[in-house]
Amino acid sequence: MPSSINHWSLPFPQADQRRHEVALTQAMQRVCASGSYILGAEVDAFETEFATYLGLSQVVGVASGTDAIELILRALGIGAGSKVAVPSFAPSAVAAGVARSGAAPECVDIEPGTFTLCPEALDALLTSPRGRGVKAAVVVHLYGHPADWESLQRVADAHGIELLEDCAQAHGAMWHGRPVGTLGRVAAFSFYPTKNLAALGDAGAVATNDPELAERVRMIRQYGWKERYVSEEAGVNSRLDELQAAVLRVKLGALDESILQRRRLAAEYDARLVGSRVVTAPMVRGGCEHAYHQYVVRSERRDALMLHLQRAGIPVAALYPVPLHRQRAFGEGNELLLESDRAAAAVVSLPMHPYLSEGAVGAVLKAIERFEHEGS
Template sequence: MTQIPFLDLTAAYRRLQAEIDAALGRVAAGGRYILGDEVAAFESEFAAYLGLDHAVGVASGTDAVMLALRACGVGPGDEVITVSHTAVATVAAIELCGATPRLVDIDAATFTMAPAAFAAALTPRTKAMIVVHLYGNPADMDAIIPIARAHGLAVIEDCAQAHGARYRGRLVGALGDVAAFSFYPTKNLAALGDGGAVATNRPEIADRLRQLRQYGWRERYISEIPGTNSRLDELQAAVLRVRLRRLDEENDARRRLAAAYTQALAGLPVTTPYARPDDKHVYHLYVIQTERRDALQAHLTRQGIGTAIHYPVPVHRQPAYLRLGYGPGSLPATEAAAREILSLPLYPDLPPEAVATVAGAIASFLAG
């Protein structure tokens, strides 16, 4: 039986082993392991890639969202609007600030925030909004940002799944007030462990972020504001510098594989990913939809093909968040997606012939 894993994290390491090993050795021999030259260099290089003035390395993507919110002044008593169809980290970060999440529905085609749902969720307590560029597909920022600006809200982009994606020619992460990135090992820009960054053009936000990530310090051991310990370490920064140089070419490989999937699945009763013509989707995940999702996933598993569901239970229906008061049917597009979505194998080193095998297995199931 052919075995096609959903993801092979070792493939990129094997391809880049010489460079990654050299980077790790350089850090080990250098003797500076926290907030040293590698972090500073990566922050500069990543900011330049985004076309922004500042990038601040932190410990994880969750911390990146939380610290972005705190740097924008979000705290207890405030409400933050975001989607329920996201990794739970987005919502957890809001509550880590002491704020209250207000969850809204998605556009059924793009799986990103529905602008009308965002507008309908505004209250006098709304302080900020988090727009999630899910699966590598940019949200409709030209529809969303004017609503936020009209109500004086901070716009935080959650770019954890969208490194290098473009909205109408502009890189995501450079469209709002501040952007949060994750470098978790599965991401398009991946470390060998946890890591994150917050990027912005606003110097006052960047300055506050640098304080918040290290106990509120400007001067060592003197906390001017309450902070935390959330620092990107030198080893991960060194790896990320290697991976950043390959980000665009790896995203191009993802796009080629996604196009092959879309062509191979054409004419079958499944919905393939939608991208607006002027946008550049970077396919962190290739997600199809079918009402027969569970049976299809079981069939593919029997064929030795790995799949996943991102995400099987929306945040508003998870046990920890039922207290927010969103009942069944309250976010219909989100709940429909959770019943029907299936993520297929896709990563830059996936052999092209694997796409044909997966598509063939899907076709055989649907023909049965």
């Protein structure tokens, strides 16, 4: 039987639930006893507490991060007949949220070092015939690394489009001292169970300093109601439930500590991977603080490396194996997006979460070293 790093560490998110077990049980019992299960006191409290954490005035709880993207675009009046630029190397949930708004996703290439939306590629799209009708761009802070916001904002301003933040993987990341989610007009968050701030099911939020935009999202998330049972427009059912809000309130207090631990583990990986001939460690842009939702390396021998690590009992993944422009739902596969294609062929997510032991990290690094020596 292969050895496993789980000999030293519980897998995430189970370890997270165990840490907070007493508080989570109390929170869920509180909700069950309240008799209020949808958009009640727990949701109100979480929205206020998460807004305070971010330093914003408005947070609107919704059912998922994908819903958050859709609701933002609908609240901005961006839908059928419009296009929205998205990084091609990103979760398909990003493009799905755009498509559900009625707008068409338009794939754009990424920066090779950070895997985030490339400002030059966005500018090239917007100055080309393909850029006609693009009303917004979704800026994904992929793996927890902030995108080049200043450069992207210059491009957006020059072309008169909206920039939306997708912070689904970036809770706690910082861009020049500012939390991601506060860099532009509005941001989408996911609290899927594997995220840095994790619910026990699907959950999401929209964050903004624009009270009118927040009110529009609140209305759309619940059937378009301004008053109960009376729809001003055709909204949806995308409500954060009380149980998930109560869970998120418990975990929010530990978020900064858990991200610091992710950074410590990343530093250990970084130090041992210097000079490796088979993997390239992730870079961090100057002025940015990575949240390390994922610790992602590149390898020209990706498939062989992944097989070697899996045989050693080490859980690894290729996030994401097919760029959006090559997925039937979102592209024709004929765009020339070289960096997205290269990233998809080379990335490996190594084990990363705040409950990972130093022994487990050491086991991963030793396995990579064995692969390097066996191949030399």
